[in-house]
Amino acid sequence: MMLALVASGCTSRVGEDAERELPYEQSAGPAGEVPPELEEFYAQTLTWEKCADYATGEFDSQPLADPAVECTRLSVPLDYADPSGETIRIGVLRRSAGDESERIGSLMVNPGGPGVAGLSTAASLAAENEDLADRFDFVGFDPRGVGSSEPTISCVTGEERDADRADDSELDASPAGVARAEQENRDYAANCEQRTEFGSDMLANLGTRDVVKDMDVLRSALGDEKLNYVGFSYGTRIGSTYAETFPDSVRAMVLDGAVDPNKDPVEEVVAQGKGFQEAFDDFVTWCLDQQDCPFTSASSANADYQSLVRPLAESPIDVGDGRPLSYEDATTGTVQALYSEQLWDHLQTGLNELRQHRGDTLMMLADLYLERSTDGEYTTTQDAFVAIRCVDDPRVTDPAKVAEVNERYKAAAPFLDDGNPPSTARDSCAFWPVPNTGQPHLPQVEGVPPILVISTTGDPATPYQAGVSLAKALNGALLTFEATQHTVFLQGNPCVDEAGTDYLTDGTLPSEGTRCQP
Missing domain, CATH: 3.40.50.1820 (Alpha/Beta hydrolase fold, catalytic domain)
Structure with a gap:
């Protein structure tokens, strides 16, 4: 429980029990x-x-x-x-x-x-x-x-991030879709350099x-x-x-x-996919013992989940204020709930809402994960996450390797398989303006x-x-x-x-x- 708001002229104890204003x-x-x-x-x-x-x-x-x-x-x-x-x-x-x-x-x-x-x-x-x-x-x-x-690292505005979340075009693995995704990732890397004070020196x-x-x-x-x-x-x-x-x-x-x-960053990503699948399986086991579980059985849970979220890629659900629940937001909200058993009730509610063509709870979970406030602003976390990862780890720049990683991730976490071929689109780190400074x-x-x-x-x-x-x-x-x-x-x-x-x-x-x- 947090204490009351700071009062004017507050004091704080430091040193030998002294109070200093x-x-x-x-x-x-x-x-x-x-x-x-x-x-x-x-x-x-x-x-x-x-x-x-x-x-x-x-x-x-x-x-x-x-x-x-x-x-x-x-x-x-x-x-x-x-x-x-x-x-x-x-x-x-x-x-x-x-x-x-x-x-x-x-x-x-x-x-x-x-x-x-x-x-x-x-x-x-x-x-x-x-x-x-x-x-x-x-x-x-x-x-x-x-x-x-x-x-602080600054790459995109709140409005730009909202627009990116609503756009599921990155699921398109066609040559045109890959080209579009890579251009967006180039632009993101360039924005990070241009919008952050000290530019490439800060990123490096x-x-x-x-x-x-x-x-x-x-x-x-x-x-x-x-x-x-x-x-x-x-x-x-x-x-x-x-x-x-x-x-x-x-x-x-x-x-x-x-x-x-x-651990090689690629292997780390695949291992994380396996971890989320195991957490999803645990959630399914719990859910099947609850009333009104959206799954019919443990063996069909991956397919049941996919049948609920995949349609969002073509037909997102309006949750109000002009915000659509996209496939990306639905899966992000799911991942957020898998971090803790305390959120499983919310995940069950969110998946049942999808059956009713509603998306409020999954959007709430996605906003929690992405640290979006009620006024539409975001913390620095997502931009900093990308910028730090791009200098901490070696980059994957070979499109064939990218496709292999995406394919292995889908195999490790089949509930998150979007039903499309593995994309060859390289992420923002492949276009980062400074070299990485870390190695496993x-x-x-x-x-x-x-x-x-x-x-x-x-x-x-x-x-x-x-x-x-x-x-x-x-x-x-x-x-x-x-x-x-x-x-x-x-x-x-x-x-x-x-x-x-x-x-x-x-x-x-x-x-x-x-x-x-x-």
């Missing part, structure tokens, strides 16, 4: 190791102020109105190879530890994406997890180019390679010699990359919903203390085996959660939360083979 300046760094030529960044003074002005939309306005949190912006080099050049600013939130006498340090949190803003996540998790919030300052940050950080220095360097500057500026970190989903890639880049600066990490750092590899983490990896058996987005592989690569411990959902730590499961909290506070890892259940 916002805004105030604080210089806590440098702490720990400082790379050469970056002293001014590691030792910078931070100006803490109320967080309300850091909200970028209705999705984070309530958590950032909590008077218990304070925010600042951290200055970092745009290009770490040229620290005397242009600078950018990273949005940061902090909720101070509840028990100053037992305080361990800061606990940095990243919710994943890539491209998801982190301020509201940290505020919400701190408010809901008192035991851990007593021992640590919860710290959230918006990675460079994201949310309240400046500048946006990836995980640079985010972990920003994190190390933040660690020092907050006065922490070592990093404590919780990363979800893509945030696990940030964690493993930080551990490899700054092995001597890690105290403890919990990585939940792992991305396998050594096993992280070299010699000297890093044990890391706790949490993996969920039925995770649709980051399959269970990826967590097994990451724990092995990091010489860490694996905690297994037996459920169908994406990530679990600090979300109310006592078994998982107690294990993670014990590890973060005193370094105690769960016993080998520990498994938790809902």
Whole structure:
């Protein structure tokens, strides 16, 4: 539950139980190791102020109105190879530890994406997890180019994204359809470069390679010699990359919903398709035990689903305000619901609505996934997701390889087969204006203390085996959660939360083979 709106002249406790009126300046760094030529960044003074002005939309306005949190912006080099050049600013939130006498340090949190803003996540998790919030300052940050950080990645307007969602022409695998799709993807890449401040320089220095360097500057500026970190989903890639880049600066990490750092991006996509099919199958099993399930049997569920959503490609459903529910929106809404069993009721309702030629619930789920507000505006997440992925991973530029990937994905997730031949259209990354800066590899983490990896058996987005592989690569411990959902730590499961909290506070890892259940 969030607290009331910020009142004028609010105060925030920092340091030895002192209360300081916002805004105030604080210089806590440098702490720990400082790379050469970056002293001014590691030792910078931070100006803490109320967080309300850091909200970028209705999705984070309530958590950032909590008077218990304070925010600042951290200055970092745009290009770490040229620290005397242009600078950018990273949005940061902090909720101070509840028990100053037992305080361990800061606990940095990243919710994943890539491209998801982190301020509201940290505020919400701190408010809901008192035991851990007593021992640590919860710290959230918006990675460079994201949310309240400046500048942000900007590629399309809200109206342009709405129009793209309504257009299912990308399903056309004919030569003309492929040419049209590739031109749209070229235009998107060009727009990202033209509409983002610093253009190609910003896009070139946006990836995980640079985010972990920003994190190390933040660690020092907050006065922490070592990093404590919780990363979800893509945030696990940030964690493993930080551990490899700054092995001597890690105290403890919990990585939940792992991305396998050594898996080829193509194989990762196919594995994710398999994960969503398994989650869909679990949903079907649950649905068949409910009243008014839209499926006739488990064996026919894929075909039943396709019969409901495929017609939308030719005949979208008007949901009001001039918005049509397209095939793309229906499948996006379905995928959103498969992230958590808590949304299965909504998915059942949405599929039954399709039988009545209505699309309100699936559109609501798609808007939730794409972070569209009621006024038609979108967060930066989708643009940042593409831009980060394009520099983090190798590109697929061979049309034949593209077709192979699409065919394998449809085979892995047959419920999402649109009934068309696999397209050869290359995505925006194939036309990206800057080279990629990352490659899949096993992280070299010699000297890093044990890391706790949490993996969920039925995770649709980051399959269970990826967590097994990451724990092995990091010489860490694996905690297994037996459920169908994406990530679990600090979300109310006592078994998982107690294990993670014990590890973060005193370094105690769960016993080998520990498994938790809902």
